[in-house]
Amino acid sequence: MERDKYENNEVAGVVTGLAWTSVGGDILFIESILSKGKGQLTMTGNLGKVMKESATIALEFIKSNAEKLGLSPDIFEKYNVHIHVPEGATPKDGPSAGITMLTSLVSLFTQRKVKKSLAMTGEITLRGKVLPVGGIKEKILAAKRARIKEIMLCEDNRRDIEEIKPEYLKGLTFHYVKDMDEVLDVALTNQKVKNAKKL
Amino acid sequence: MERDKYENNEVAGVVTGLAWTSVGGDILFIESILSKGKGQLTMTGNLGKVMKESATIALEFIKSNAEKLGLSPDIFEKYNVHIHVPEGATPKDGPSAGITMLTSLVSLFTQRKVKKSLAMTGEITLRGKVLPVGGIKEKILAAKRARIKEIMLCEDNRRDIEEIKPEYLKGLTFHYVKDMDEVLDVALTNQKVKNAKKL
Amino acid sequence: MERDKYENNEVAGVVTGLAWTSVGGDILFIESILSKGKGQLTMTGNLGKVMKESATIALEFIKSNAEKLGLSPDIFEKYNVHIHVPEGATPKDGPSAGITMLTSLVSLFTQRKVKKSLAMTGEITLRGKVLPVGGIKEKILAAKRARIKEIMLCEDNRRDIEEIKPEYLKGLTFHYVKDMDEVLDVALTNQKVKNAKKL
Amino acid sequence: MERDKYENNEVAGVVTGLAWTSVGGDILFIESILSKGKGQLTMTGNLGKVMKESATIALEFIKSNAEKLGLSPDIFEKYNVHIHVPEGATPKDGPSAGITMLTSLVSLFTQRKVKKSLAMTGEITLRGKVLPVGGIKEKILAAKRARIKEIMLCEDNRRDIEEIKPEYLKGLTFHYVKDMDEVLDVALTNQKVKNAKKL
Amino acid sequence: MERDKYENNEVAGVVTGLAWTSVGGDILFIESILSKGKGQLTMTGNLGKVMKESATIALEFIKSNAEKLGLSPDIFEKYNVHIHVPEGATPKDGPSAGITMLTSLVSLFTQRKVKKSLAMTGEITLRGKVLPVGGIKEKILAAKRARIKEIMLCEDNRRDIEEIKPEYLKGLTFHYVKDMDEVLDVALTNQKVKNAKKL
Amino acid sequence: MERDKYENNEVAGVVTGLAWTSVGGDILFIESILSKGKGQLTMTGNLGKVMKESATIALEFIKSNAEKLGLSPDIFEKYNVHIHVPEGATPKDGPSAGITMLTSLVSLFTQRKVKKSLAMTGEITLRGKVLPVGGIKEKILAAKRARIKEIMLCEDNRRDIEEIKPEYLKGLTFHYVKDMDEVLDVALTNQKVKNAKKL
């Protein structure tokens, strides 16, 4: 069953991540939506504790840096946020979807388009750093199979890329980042999504 | 004990799904009702975590797309929703009842009739995509035993149908869908159910 | 220790059910009471998850059909409901007490007497259907030992009764039902209980 | 270490029960107190699920029969109730402390004295019945060791007493009861405790 | 690593207890503090269920006897209480810290100094009794090592002291108590702590 | 993968701790941020129960000593606090991050800079004491590898340092502390962080 392929991201909050499982690398999507509410955060997709923590960290980072991100602080009390990672039959865990979740939520709150053909993997910290993650080689192969063109990684993962045979990297552009400002610079365009919600 | 047979769906919120268990395919019903309340979601029927997540995803998708579906946004705060999957003695899990739950809830909130003699199976995502699921052959056989006439599947499950001997498919019409708009187009009629509630 | 015998039901909310355990059939009582409150549902009696779900289904069905049952919708917000199944030392589970719980709660909310010498077993669904259950033969023998006169079952359990030797069925009247309207028609008299509460 | 001995009950809410453990019979005390609050029920003493259910049943029975017991219904919203069973190192479970808990709570709410030198054991049901319990012989021996003079049991436990050698029963008076009204008639005097609280 | 030594108790709410672990007796400290709040009770220190129950019992006893203890009843709604037992790496459980917790909380609420060089061990009950506990010999040796001068025990533990060789008891004064009034008489001085909070 | 290195602490709430794991010593960072809210405490980083308790103790200590620390008491009701310990894939537990968490939170609430090149390890108690912890040798080696210059420990850990060969200690300055006042004196500068928030 072929479920994993990259699609153009016309919708706010949908971002492509890279996962590393017992059967190799894989791409995954982080999806998030807003609905009117009182600031509740819901997470689905058969997620383990650490992956849920990544979503909490991303949301708290955004709340704490609302002003800098151009967000009205009361936005967080007027909407519920739901984050989902499709393919519910597969348990998922670990911190490596951190930058993907951050990108998803900022896209959602700003209604800005995510960059085309971009996939990413990296842990986030509360102070805004990006940390390296494992399984880079397998993740790169999965990205290529899904026709991804650009990949964002932690600067500290550069060495993992340098150890991969160049022929496997053909056609891929890499973005190495150190903190969350850079993540958002790379991942988000300045275009609003079509039918952008007014929040 | 013969418990599984299709019945005409005169009632809002009752939809026929297809399940795949250790003893083969089976049909199941998703039932949902509204009662006056404050927006609480209750799920019963011996459901596992992933199946409960499907109900959450369906409800959040509906809330986030309320306007497009012609629903007043305050409807969600004035009613409690209860989703049940009969045969409580059988534990049930997995994401494949997603489109069935979505159909059930939209039928409930709009009081529109579900299409006659239709069964369905497919995972849903928060952004509105339908994903393929497993056990298609066994599910088709179960649908035939229950005298189902039409079946809705994910477009990516078309190949699974093409591998089944044509004689097993006689008398069945298939609907392949890619997103939740198509699910609702196929599954819901424009008729209100008898004694439709005014919400 | 002989704990199980039928008693006349002078009290609202007390209904006789039939259970099937590892040591054979048994009768059990469902008891329910109201106290002033805010609509909380409490369940005791060493009940498993599925049996608790039956109580939730019964209560939600009643709430959703309040008008049809002649109940004021605000009754559910002014009282707490407590459902108990005696003999706390025995763990109990399964969906087969569904119609018994439904009868108990409707008797409680309407203060109508339950039919004399009647025992019952059957699963309920949210849309109001009654489903067949197992262990019929053992349950019938237990009912006779407890001097029960009438038994209510799902229509789909008729075949189980037809397989029992007629001599075991002497003195018993059977009521086969398909939906919850019929359950209430059979189980509840039009008489109020003595000292009926005004709700 | 001798911890178990009967003391005169000068204090509201302290009642002597009989327990049956792996090392024989034992007496235990049920203690309950009120503090200003909003109707919360707290249970301590290393109690298992079924024993906690007994406390819930007793309290709900009292709430539902407040008028008959001469209690103002708003008393339950103005106080928190705490029930404790001393000797926290010993896990305790089972339904047999039901009538002891009922007596304790009614003594507490009415500030009436419990009968002197009385111990009791019996399950309670929500409709007010008393059910028989096990371990009667061992419990009787423990009561004698603690110099208990009167014992209250379920009517259905009379046969268990009749099987005990009369010499073991010397000096003991038995009260057999069928329902909770009788429990309270036997267990509670009409005297208020010293320094009775005005509730 | 020597962590256990007695210090003068200049601070409200700090009381020395005696514990009995698999590696012998030990002293421990119960610490409690107030912060502005709504009456929440927090417990830390790697405590098991029964030890947490002791804290609940102590607090509820104080609430129920507020007047007698000279405490304004609304004090409990205006402050949060936090009880901690240091050395978080060591799991702790059992009821024997009961009188220590009671003393700590009364010292906290009254801002009275605890008696110098005093350690204690004993279970508490909700009606105000003190119950004997185990491991007395090991606890006494630990107290001596920590230069404790006075020890408070349940009257029923007197026999345990009488079985210890007198040479081990040199320099120790014992206080045997039966109820919580006596505990507080022995443990609390009439002096306020330095910089006593006005509650 | 080299993830552990000391960075200048320009940001409020980021403090360097020392951990001892099955594979040796390590440095870790405690990060904390504020967002507008109602006083909720969130903890992430794959933390065990005892480590979470340290955060609770630190926060309650700060609340209880707000005045002394120059903090307005209503600050705690107007902000949510989130504490994170990076590297979510690694489970973390134990009390030894106590002084690190305390320092992080006081830096956060006062917006004061943490001392440069300082790492620390030590348990905290509710009354403000610092307790010794284990694994000192391994922690020192890890601190050197990360180019830490100064280390804060409990006074009772001085003996552990004295047992380490002097050559391993070259270039390190040690601060031994007994209570939390001293911790804050050593760890916090009087400078505000850049872009300090006005709370």
Ligand SMILES: [Ca+2]
């Ligand atoms: Ca996949």
Ligand SMILES: [Ca+2]
């Ligand atoms: Ca990722």
Ligand SMILES: [Ca+2]
């Ligand atoms: Ca079935």
Ligand SMILES: [Ca+2]
């Ligand atoms: Ca399905």
Ligand SMILES: [Ca+2]
């Ligand atoms: Ca029975």
Ligand SMILES: [Ca+2]
């Ligand atoms: Ca039944």
Ligand SMILES: [Ca+2]
């Ligand atoms: Ca005992």
Ligand SMILES: [Ca+2]
């Ligand atoms: Ca008892």
Ligand SMILES: [Ca+2]
């Ligand atoms: Ca110790």
Ligand SMILES: [Ca+2]
């Ligand atoms: Ca102690």
Ligand SMILES: [Ca+2]
């Ligand atoms: Ca590390």
Ligand SMILES: [Ca+2]
């Ligand atoms: Ca540390």
